[in-house]
Amino acid sequence: MTAVDVRTAPDTAGQPERHRRKIPGEVGIWMFIGGDMISFSFLFFLFLHYRANDTAGFTASQAHLDQNLGLLNTLLMLTSSWLVASGVRFAARQRGDLAARCFLGAVGCAAAFAVVKAVEWGGKVADGHTMSSDEFFMFYYCCAGIHMIHVVIGSGVLLSMAATVRRSKLAGNEQRNIESGATFWHLVDLLWIVLFALLYLVGQS
């Protein structure tokens, strides 16, 4: 028995892949992503709210950040997302070997992201800017820390995806899980881009 999506299979059999599935993954993962975006939006709103009360203080603290390191991390995140998207495409064509390499490459980007963050945080702490220095640095550490938890969880998901596609043939539900995992990784990437804009760029001319 070949596993097919029971909800759409009967009337769409024989149609190309892109017509057969309306959304990547399954409804549940989009609910998760919607929920996570709501909570990060709340965090972003809090940041802008506190910033509005002390714009000068926030701008002064923000000047201590190295935008190049933030940009480097943005490029690492974008590269990882591109690798994950390519991996999903290879997996759909049953090229598990290439897909696994893409997913592992994305984990490599995530590891590099963490190293850059550690170097950045280490430098800030050495300069005396800790998470209790002021409100800007409170958000700087807490928001990026909450995002880093997502990076760690996402890396675990990518590793399990790499292990799954290594197996010769993907069952329908495995293909769906790969898409769900990839969708989560794109969220991790997207959240960082917003964080980069908020923490490093907002208010800088």
Add this chain to the structure above:
Amino acid sequence: MAVLETTDEPSRLDPPVDDVKPINTRVVRLMAWSGVALVISLVVAQGLLMRFVPPPSPAMSAQEIADLYIDRKLAIRVGTLIECIGFTFYLTFSMSIVVFMRRMERGMPVLTYTSMANNGGGYVFFLLMPITWAALAFRPETLDPALMQIANDYVWFVFILSWPPFALFMVYVALAVLGDRNPTPVFPRWVGFFNLWTAVLIIPAGLVEFYTAGPFAYDGELSFWFVWFVFFGWIMVMSGVTLRACKAEEERQAAVAGRDGAAA
């Protein structure tokens, strides 16, 4: 038989669907409703009586904390009495979910066993809070304010820093739901993702250690309001999901009974 979404063959160790042990849904329904009772007792006791929603600011001085307990001592005693009962329902509520997790698992029910141990320990943290508040409101006039400040901080730390076992239970629920291989899933699959989401969302609670003011302090927008809405909202949603599963189980039992009656 309907086409399964999975290619997994049923294990021959698993009984056919009709042979699974019936669940006493009348008891489980009560247990699921006890989650709603927990939330109501929280609103009435901690919100209206004790006025601890939101918590007193961690930036308050020791004397202000002492005065607060002296002023509210009677309301705190009544409130903690109600809350001791209400918070005990965390065990009955969570076990109503675990009963259905047993249905989802095949072979050795690892997640079910782990959840039983986890929740048995977890609800002790719940009970510790009203007990500590009651002790503080017992003779607040004679207590050293500095001591009261430490004890007051401690209750909120018990409340908020004890998030990991509760988040892990959500992960166990998610693993059981997403691994459910029954032809008709016991809980819908979105419940699995919902539990993963809530597990991730209550992580920022850990930040209460670092701040006495702002969104991450124990009275803050994120570490208090957001985490509380997520956690107690989770209880309400899971009570609803479990009650729906009870209804499905009753229909299954009725169908099996009807078939047995026709065969006899």
